[in-house]
Amino acid sequence: MTTMQSPPRVADGGGNGRARGHRMPGIGAGDKAVGLINGGFLLLWGLITALPLVWAILSSFKTNGEFRVDPLGLPSGVQWDNFSRAWSAANIGQYFLNSVIVVSISLTLTMLFGAMGAYVLARYDFPGNRFVYYLFVGGLILPVFLALVPMFFVVRNLGNLPVIGQFLGLNSYLSLALVYVAFSMPFTVFFLTAFFRTLPNSVAEAGVMDGCSHFSLFWKVMLPMARPGMISLALFNFLGHWNQYVLPLVIMQDGDKRVLAQGLGTLAANTGFRADWTALFAGLVIALLPVLIVYIVFQKQVQAGLTAGVLK
Amino acid sequence: MRHGKYPFILAFLLPPVGIYAIYMLSPYVQAIYISMTDWSGLTAAQTFIGFDNYVEMWGDDQLRKALWNNLILVLVVPVLTLLLGLFFASMLNVGGRSRGGAVTGVRGSSIYKVVYFFPQVLSVAIIGIVFKYVFAPENAGGILNRVLGAIGLGGLQQLWLAEPNYLIWIIVLVMTWSFVGFYVVLFSAAMQSIPRDIYEAALLDGSSRFTTFRKVTVPLVWDTVQVGWVYMAIQAMDGFATVHIMLGINGGVEGAGDVLGIAMYREAFAEADFGYAAAIGVLMLVLTMVVAVAFMRGLRRERVELA
Numbered sequence: 001m002t003t004m005q006s007p008p009r010v011a012d013g014g015g016n017g018r019a020r021g022h023r024m025p026g027i028g029a030g031d032k033a034v035g036l037i038n039g040g041f042l043l044l045w046g047l048i049t050a051l052p053l054v055w056a057i058l059s060s061f062k063t064n065g066e067f068r069v070d071p072l073g074l075p076s077g078v079q080w081d082n083f084s085r086a087w088s089a090a091n092i093g094q095y096f097l098n099s100v101i102v103v104s105i106s107l108t109l110t111m112l113f114g115a116m117g118a119y120v121l122a123r124y125d126f127p128g129n130r131f132v133y134y135l136f137v138g139g140l141i142l143p144v145f146l147a148l149v150p151m152f153f154v155v156r157n158l159g160n161l162p163v164i165g166q167f168l169g170l171n172s173y174l175s176l177a178l179v180y181v182a183f184s185m186p187f188t189v190f191f192l193t194a195f196f197r198t199l200p201n202s203v204a205e206a207g208v209m210d211g212c213s214h215f216s217l218f219w220k221v222m223l224p225m226a227r228p229g230m231i232s233l234a235l236f237n238f239l240g241h242w243n244q245y246v247l248p249l250v251i252m253q254d255g256d257k258r259v260l261a262q263g264l265g266t267l268a269a270n271t272g273f274r275a276d277w278t279a280l281f282a283g284l285v286i287a288l289l290p291v292l293i294v295y296i297v298f299q300k301q302v303q304a305g306l307t308a309g310v311l312k
Numbered sequence: 313m314r315h316g317k318y319p320f321i322l323a324f325l326l327p328p329v330g331i332y333a334i335y336m337l338s339p340y341v342q343a344i345y346i347s348m349t350d351w352s353g354l355t356a357a358q359t360f361i362g363f364d365n366y367v368e369m370w371g372d373d374q375l376r377k378a379l380w381n382n383l384i385l386v387l388v389v390p391v392l393t394l395l396l397g398l399f400f401a402s403m404l405n406v407g408g409r410s411r412g413g414a415v416t417g418v419r420g421s422s423i424y425k426v427v428y429f430f431p432q433v434l435s436v437a438i439i440g441i442v443f444k445y446v447f448a449p450e451n452a453g454g455i456l457n458r459v460l461g462a463i464g465l466g467g468l469q470q471l472w473l474a475e476p477n478y479l480i481w482i483i484v485l486v487m488t489w490s491f492v493g494f495y496v497v498l499f500s501a502a503m504q505s506i507p508r509d510i511y512e513a514a515l516l517d518g519s520s521r522f523t524t525f526r527k528v529t530v531p532l533v534w535d536t537v538q539v540g541w542v543y544m545a546i547q548a549m550d551g552f553a554t555v556h557i558m559l560g561i562n563g564g565v566e567g568a569g570d571v572l573g574i575a576m577y578r579e580a581f582a583e584a585d586f587g588y589a590a591a592i593g594v595l596m597l598v599l600t601m602v603v604a605v606a607f608m609r610g611l612r613r614e615r616v617e618l619a
Contacts, residue, residue: 034521038403039418045400046427049493053430055455056442071453072462109331117328120321132329139332142340143549143600145573146593149580150342151335153353158334182335185328214320243435245553246573250581261437265557268441277445277453284438295433303429307498 060281067277082282092283094256095263102259103241105177110184110237118192119218139186152250171254179251180241188233195229232305235298260287347590354584365591378570381480382549386603389548390541392488397495402529405503406511428493440557443486447472479569483554495540502536542607549600572596
């Protein structure tokens with residue numbers, strides 16, 4: 001029960017806005033005052049959300065001395081050196097490259113295979129259609145953790161296969177990408193099946209009249225029509241794959257093959273002794289940039305795509 | 313369309329189903345068998361030992377700690393997130409009242425939605441590292457202590473991550489911080505579809521903001537709340553990455569911040585006890601199912617229909 005006593009104290013330190021926020025609407029003071037106070041809480045939460053990140057970004061420009069002595073202040077100048085230390089000495093460049101390679105493969109294959117499977121399930125009637133569909137969708141509720149241990153052995157054993165084994169074992173880009181593809185299939189197939197079902201039949205029929213094969217109907221007619229759905233889903237999967245932490249932890253145990261999130265974790269663990277915090281924060285910024293850019297450019301679709309993930 | 317339909321179907325289904333079956337389905341099936349062996353993972357020998365791993369879990373104090381922490385996460389994080397998410401979403405969508413009495417969101421609500429949502433697109437690794445340094449000691453750049461000192465609350469300064477009693481609550485705060493924005497956007501989408509004239513009628517009847525929130529907004533978005541709640545609970549069951557980065561593989565000081573995911577990873581890859589690790593995985597599966605069903609049941613309510 002001792003643990004139960006600490007929350008109020010912690011809450012006081014970290015999130016003033018939280019506990020009080022809900023009582024606000026109940027206060028019977030003048031409506032205007034309530035509005036102002038509520039507005040204050042919105043702003044407060046905005047600050048609570050933004051400040052840690054702004055602080056992380058500012059820290060990446062500081063010298064280690066500044067970071068230690070004046071963690072809240074503005075940097076005196078921009079220390080580009082932090083970024084080059086992070087990029088080469090702390091290996092973030094290599095991890096970044098690894099992430100780019102793995103995510104390019106996994107995203108391409110996820111979208112391609114996901115669209116293929118979903119298209120067939122949505123628009124063709126064949127025995128076992130429902131079964132395969134539920135096989136995929138059932139995966140939505142399985143926790144990743146249960147699969148973690150045996151997945152490690154599946155990948156390790158595939159590495160022992162003759163000839164192709166060298167591409168499929170542990171510490172291989174392709175293996176990690178394929179694992180991402182597998183774990184993305186449930187939602188991708190679920191979402192795209194629903195999407196392909198909404199596409200009009202008339203266009204498909206016209207295509208058949210014109211003598212399209214099954215394949216060219218998919219490739220030239222249906223896939224272009226499914227573009228809006230494909231884009232939402234590609235964003236969803238991009239963020240998921242780029243930010244993945246636990247799957248690479250199991251598959252990429254070799255230092256040089258680590259992906260960005262994992263590499264940062266290691267760097268954070270080692271930074272303590274070397275006291276090179278600003279390089280760590282520079283690494284964070286490097287990892288954050290692609291996501292930040294995608295988010296700023298596609299903000300509406302990202303929000304729509306991710307929330308659609310819940311309302312399956 | 314009849315020509316070569318089956319070869320086409322087969323060719324299109326084989327890659328997705330194949331990869332899915334090899335890398336995802338087969339591990340799940342194997343996990344259940346492995347959980348009943350004493351396999352270390354290092355040798356080929358796998359002895360079937362029935363439910364011994366599960367019996368061992370029963371007497372494992374550290375696992376009990378992890379389970380207890382998971383319960384805290386599952387109960388506290390969704391409640392905090394739900395309350396904050398509903399409150400902010402209602403502020404942003406129906407909280408403002410212009411002079412004409414029209415019900416709209418407060419000013420700048422689209423900017424708030426962008427800012428609030430941002431943590432959702434970040435890697436848990438980044439979030440974990442940032443907060444590790446927010447809660448760090450002052451001489452390692454910990455800004456929380458610095459801020460407390462600056463606003464005259466220096467008495468509250470702590471070595472946050474060195475105090476076993478705080479660990480899981482820090483994880484609760486960090487997870488809530490990263491979840492809220494997502495639910496603000498989710499609930500916002502639901503609130504956007506509520507007809508404005510309902511609010512105007514409520515306003516004419518003289519109901520206060522709070523009453524309107526309780527009697528109009530919440531019942532009308534309840535379906536979304538219910539789905540979001542289950543999803544939140546499943547997410548909160550996890551906590552692996554946050555704990556792994558902030559507290560390390562032993563769950564921090566005295567293992568006080570341990571969660572089941574961490575315990576499982578540790579048993580498998582540090583202790584080389586794959587059988588036991590798989591059993592913890594099965595426990596997590598069962599708990600996730602129980603939690604999902606319980607949450608769905610617990611929030612079931614009369615559905616409010618818009619006439």
